[in-house]
Amino acid sequence: MELNVIGQDDHQDTGSSCSSGSCGSSNDQMGHLPQEIKDKVKNHPCYSEEAHHYFARMHVAVAPACNIQCHYCNRKYDCSNESRPGVVSELLTPEEAVMKTKAVAANIPQMTVLGIAGPGDPLANPERTFSTFRMLSEQAPDIKLCVSTNGLALPDAVEELSKHNIDHVTITINTVDPEIGAKIYPWIYWNNKRIHGVKGAKILIQQQQKGLEMLVAKGILVKVNSVMIPGVNDEHLKEVSRIVKSKGAFLHNVMPLISEAEHGTFYGVMGQRGPEPEELQDLQDACAGDMNMMRHCRQCRADAVGLLGEDRGEEFTMDKIAAMDIDYDAAMKKRAVIHQGILEELDEKEAKRARLASASVPAAAKPDTRPVLMAVATSGGGLINQHFGHATEFLVYEVSPNGVRFISHRKVDQYCIGGDTCGEKESALSGSIRALKGCEAVLCSKIGYEPWSLLEDAGIQPNGEHAMEPIEEAILAVYEEMRVDGRLDATPAHVAELAKA
Amino acid sequence: MALSIVDSCVNCWACYDVCPSEAIYESKPHFKINARKCTECEGDYDQPQCASICPIEEAILDASGAPMNALGTLTGIPPEKMAEAMREIQSR
Numbered sequence: 001m002e003l004n005v006i007g008q009d010d011h012q013d014t015g016s017s018c019s020s021g022s023c024g025s026s027n028d029q030m031g032h033l034p035q036e037i038k039d040k041v042k043n044h045p046c047y048s049e050e051a052h053h054y055f056a057r058m059h060v061a062v063a064p065a066c067n068i069q070c071h072y073c074n075r076k077y078d079c080s081n082e083s084r085p086g087v088v089s090e091l092l093t094p095e096e097a098v099m100k101t102k103a104v105a106a107n108i109p110q111m112t113v114l115g116i117a118g119p120g121d122p123l124a125n126p127e128r129t130f131s132t133f134r135m136l137s138e139q140a141p142d143i144k145l146c147v148s149t150n151g152l153a154l155p156d157a158v159e160e161l162s163k164h165n166i167d168h169v170t171i172t173i174n175t176v177d178p179e180i181g182a183k184i185y186p187w188i189y190w191n192n193k194r195i196h197g198v199k200g201a202k203i204l205i206q207q208q209q210k211g212l213e214m215l216v217a218k219g220i221l222v223k224v225n226s227v228m229i230p231g232v233n234d235e236h237l238k239e240v241s242r243i244v245k246s247k248g249a250f251l252h253n254v255m256p257l258i259s260e261a262e263h264g265t266f267y268g269v270m271g272q273r274g275p276e277p278e279e280l281q282d283l284q285d286a287c288a289g290d291m292n293m294m295r296h297c298r299q300c301r302a303d304a305v306g307l308l309g310e311d312r313g314e315e316f317t318m319d320k321i322a323a324m325d326i327d328y329d330a331a332m333k334k335r336a337v338i339h340q341g342i343l344e345e346l347d348e349k350e351a352k353r354a355r356l357a358s359a360s361v362p363a364a365a366k367p368d369t370r371p372v373l374m375a376v377a378t379s380g381g382g383l384i385n386q387h388f389g390h391a392t393e394f395l396v397y398e399v400s401p402n403g404v405r406f407i408s409h410r411k412v413d414q415y416c417i418g419g420d421t422c423g424e425k426e427s428a429l430s431g432s433i434r435a436l437k438g439c440e441a442v443l444c445s446k447i448g449y450e451p452w453s454l455l456e457d458a459g460i461q462p463n464g465e466h467a468m469e470p471i472e473e474a475i476l477a478v479y480e481e482m483r484v485d486g487r488l489d490a491t492p493a494h495v496a497e498l499a500k501a
Numbered sequence: 502m503a504l505s506i507v508d509s510c511v512n513c514w515a516c517y518d519v520c521p522s523e524a525i526y527e528s529k530p531h532f533k534i535n536a537r538k539c540t541e542c543e544g545d546y547d548q549p550q551c552a553s554i555c556p557i558e559e560a561i562l563d564a565s566g567a568p569m570n571a572l573g574t575l576t577g578i579p580p581e582k583m584a585e586a587m588r589e590i591q592s593r
């Protein structure tokens with residue numbers, strides 16, 4: 001049986017799992033985009049599922065002030081639009097931020113993107129944000145710049161943004177309906193006044209939409225982030241997805257609400273729950289019909305450093321940076337060579353996929369086996385290279401006769417902080433198992449005896465036989481084994497139960 | 502007449518940026534208002550700007566020492582609900 005990794009041309013024969021022809025696979029997410037946009041996002045770890053295994057990003061926390069309040073945010077901590085709640089980032093001056101960026105770029109040559117995402121709203125801190133960008137454009141022109149915003153101050157910033165050669169902007173848009181907005185945003189600061197409720201939400205929504213249109217008109221790439229809040233905006237996000245796409249956003253990223261009472265947020269304290277992984281996936285699938293979805297966003301913190309899912313911020317605190325002696329010109333040369341190497345590797349992979357796709361069996365000849373979810377423990381490089389017990393998150397893929405597509409990452413710690421989502425003293429191990437709900441196999445480099453048997457009991461087959469192999473090929477191999485063993489004939493009870501719910 | 506900033510301030514800089522009188526300054530452990538410079542925004546705005554943008558309840562006090570933004574008015578969390586959640590978390 002010849003299975004291919006879903007390529008750009010097999011949109012027609014989507015399996016039952018895939019509600020729409022345009023449900024992008026991990027690699028195909030960008031399939032519909034014009035070439036110049038594809039080129040722009042190719043080595044951006046936050047935009048390309050593929051690139052995020054290879055390239056690194058960093059955030060600098062230079063923007064402390066905010067101009068709105070969101071119900072999922074507690075201002076004692078970082079902004080949770082872009083960051084994890086309950087986290088306080090190291091606030092830097094623009095000069096310190098530039099020093100730090102150069103130090104990281106010299107030490108982690110894979111670092112291609114510098115983002116400002118908080119801890120407040122970057123555009124509510126225009127001087128701090130723009131002076132950082134201005135200095136970096138001059139001193140480190142090989143670093144891409146991006147910025148995330150709630151959108152309120154966006155229309156006024158577009159002109160300035162277009163000057164600084166910032167080609168990626170993320171807007172968090174949770175609704176286009178002021179009534180829903182009032183349930184998410186208690187107030188905004190606007191024209192020197194605090195404006196509460198529906199009136200404030202309406203202004204925010206108008207500014208977001210206007211800002212989106214203005215950016216698109218300027219040729220600046222726009223990604224839209226939405227926080228999925230069950231019972232508040234979950235159904236509505238399908239409409240949001242449709243609208244932002246029609247206005248020219250190139251990617252829509254639906255993120256789960258993270259809400260615990262100890263975060264002290266409105267939603268946390270009032271008992272608003274976040275979505276279950278499968279609810280999130282269903283919504284992402286539904287939105288994918290209208291729009292390319294991004295599924296690998298890590299909601300990283302405002303001072304995160306490294307590959308997505310990892311944070312090497314500790315190595316680059318201001319006192320450690322002060323002790324480093326950075327020759328940025330030399331670093332830039334080294335960086336260029338390394339970037340070129342990675343791009344060549346990515347091109348090779350793409351060419352291989354294209355070959356496989358063109359050689360693939362016609363739809364009728366494909367076995368009609370059911371789709372399966374599998375989880376992978378990886379520390380980057382597109383390989384299965386992490387010990388089960390070291391994984392703080394798993395990448396979940398769906399595999400079917402149509403190939404492999406990336407579905408989501410699932411954090412382990414997210415499910416074992418106590419409270420009503422799990423038992424009082426749930427161990428990290430049962431947290432991992434919970435995070436793998438709905439999966440039938442987990443691929444890792446190694447796994448201990450105890451988790452092995454617990455996973456088996458939970459109906460999840462542990463697999464350490466594909467260590468150091470490329471993720472997609474290994475998943476296809478395991479799927480084929482399952483087919484040969486007859487394990488694809490019937491859906492296991494624990495998976496069927498989820499599908500019913 | 503002047504406003505003042507107290508301990509619950511989280512040093513977010515928002516008030517500093519919007520004060521028309523440059524009365525707010527960075528200080529440890531938190532931002533402060535220079536009482537001689539603060540005009541309560543009279544002549545510039547209807548509402549004191551610092552208190553209109555500050556996200557933290559009870560961080561800014563009026564001249565009489567009463568909070569400009571009372572508990573529950575910014576987050577929308579009823580104070581008794583917050584107290585209950587805090588008790589619950591501490592008892593774990």
Ligand code: SF4
Nearest residue numbers: 520539541542549551
């Ligand atoms: S009341 Fe007005 S003048 Fe006084 S500190 Fe606040 S913003 Fe400044």
Ligand code: SF4
Nearest residue numbers: 510511513514516555
């Ligand atoms: S806006 Fe409030 S919390 Fe922020 S620095 Fe000023 S007083 Fe402190």
